[in-house]
Amino acid sequence: MQSTYSHIGKMLLGLCVLLGSPVWATDYWQGQSLPPAWQQYLQRSSALLQQDLQQLNAEVKQQALLTPNIAAKHPDFGLSRIENDEQAEAVLSFQTPSGGWSKRTDMSLKRQSGQYYGSEPAYVPTFDNGATTTQLGWLAQYYPQASLMLRDRITEALERGVILLLQAQYPNGGFPQSYPLRGGYHDAITLNDDVMYKSMQLLWQVAHDKQYAMLRPALREQAKRAFFLAVDWLLAQQVNVKGQRTVWTAQHHPLTGVPVAARKFEQIALVSSESAHLLQLLLRHVAGYPGVKASLASAAAWLQQHQINNKARFRDDTGLKLIDKPGAVVWARFYDINTGVPVFFDRDGQTYLDVSQISLERQQGYGWYQSEAAKFLAEYDKISNE
Missing domain, CATH: 1.50.10.20 (Glycosyltransferase)
Incomplete structure (x- = not known):
């Protein structure tokens, strides 16, 4: 029997892959003749979104659920920082397969298999309301206090999260509100609620701050280049x-x-x-x-x-x-x-x-x-x- 989530996933999959051909259900892309770099960007986004949906769908089936369990809401993630390994484990459990986190979700308790990654499924994951950048910052700050076994997992999570942020950056340097793309206004280059600011700030910190020294030098250098690409976009688009x-x-x-x-x-x-x-x-x-x-x-x-x-x-x-x-x-x-x-x-x-x-x-x-x-x-x- 097909789970209800399969239908939910299809509705949420604004950017989906049908028979190997990407379909972009968003006003910004329809009717556009896009350069190869932009085509590749959209294809990667679609694949990541499908990956997130498939992972949750697999968990729903494994747990014999009709629909995913609801994630609890909280305007500030239920935490102000990570203070112990248990809290770190909980935050790590909400990282999506694509590498990000969702907004308005209580992450003080560990996510369970078959549970949504966020309280609002249309924002899974996102950079809105400080999501993803906040969790990456928390994990980097907690890293020196973490147990040795947990440090490896934090490093891996940080790398996946930073890679997602780099993948989210448009070829021209801007950042969408959510990535993988969700369609509609979410795909706009977003300054609102400090999406652009917090994304750029994190890139600068990854490139320069000692708390990100555990990351590969090549990744930190990539973050530096991405920061300046965003600077170029800002200078070009100042109204x-x-x-x-x-x-x-x-x-x-x-x-x-x-x-x-x-x-x-x-x-x-x-x-x-x-x-x-x-x-x-x-x-x-x-x-x-x-x-x-x-x-x-x-x-x-x-x-x-x-x-x-x-x-x-x-x-x-x-x-x-x-x-x-x-x-x-x-x-x-x-x-x-x-x-x-x-x-x-x-x-x-x-x-x-x-x-x-x-x-x-x-x-x-x-x-x-x-x-x-x-x-x-x-x-x-x-x-x-x-």
């Missing part, structure tokens, strides 16, 4: 408005780099905090790289021009608003590309100019105002004045 470079949008088309929308409440717009994190990364590590100095200067000027002074965000049961606070500074999360004014979106896909105009659910459930850019500007001003 230009009326001849002036600004920052970036939350999502960019994987092939053309043009801004694209994601969910209905994530329409095309320039982003403040995610851009600021990437600028901070560039400032700290590659300020002398060709093109970075000009990029930093333009973005810093844009952020200064669009800061909201003497205001602080306040949220309660009645909604979200800005209140007077002398000396405080915030930024809207999103800015209209052409006008530069703050914009807000709701589940109806419409654009609003005042946060009070969107639904209470969205006012309370999304970070419409941010202050992260202040950290970049302070660091940029300090370095610029030295």
Whole structure:
């Protein structure tokens, strides 16, 4: 008897292999004549996704289940760090065959055979909400404390995870939200929720930090090259408005780099905090790289021009608003590309100019105002004045 999961797998397999021929069920790829490097990328993604699905399907059959067991949800993985071998074992158990981890999943207890790798099957695995990069960081930090027997397994898991991150990078240097690809907006080059930033940060750490010294030198060198490929993408895709470079949008088309929308409440717009994190990364590590100095200067000027002074965000049961606070500074999360004014979106896909105009659910459930850019500007001003 065919398990229910076989049908679930087919639905989830947005990128599947039929009779040896890949079919790409995503708007970004349909009708595109792709260079060989991109064709190979999509074929590898499809094969990895099928591998993950087949492994879970095999476990479901072995355990005589009709469907996979549900994985418990947790917004922060159920841990803040790995503190003992038992926790390390639990985190390792949630690594997918492809090499990554899922988001919003409690990883404090070991995954059981036949259980989903994540609480949300469409994000298995992903880089969204810090998934995969967080687990790799935890494992590297815990490695010196691990038992000798466990160290070999951690090294193997780290290598598989780093290889997945390298495989996930598009040929042009950007990173999708999830990999293997899931289709739709997930395949966009994603700055939202710091996907691009955390991916680049991990690549830099793998290439340079001592805590990743257990990895093969060739792999660390590959991570270094991948980091600079991502830098090149950022420099090329910094949004230009009326001849002036600004920052970036939350999502960019994987092939053309043009801004694209994601969910209905994530329409095309320039982003403040995610851009600021990437600028901070560039400032700290590659300020002398060709093109970075000009990029930093333009973005810093844009952020200064669009800061909201003497205001602080306040949220309660009645909604979200800005209140007077002398000396405080915030930024809207999103800015209209052409006008530069703050914009807000709701589940109806419409654009609003005042946060009070969107639904209470969205006012309370999304970070419409941010202050992260202040950290970049302070660091940029300090370095610029030295």
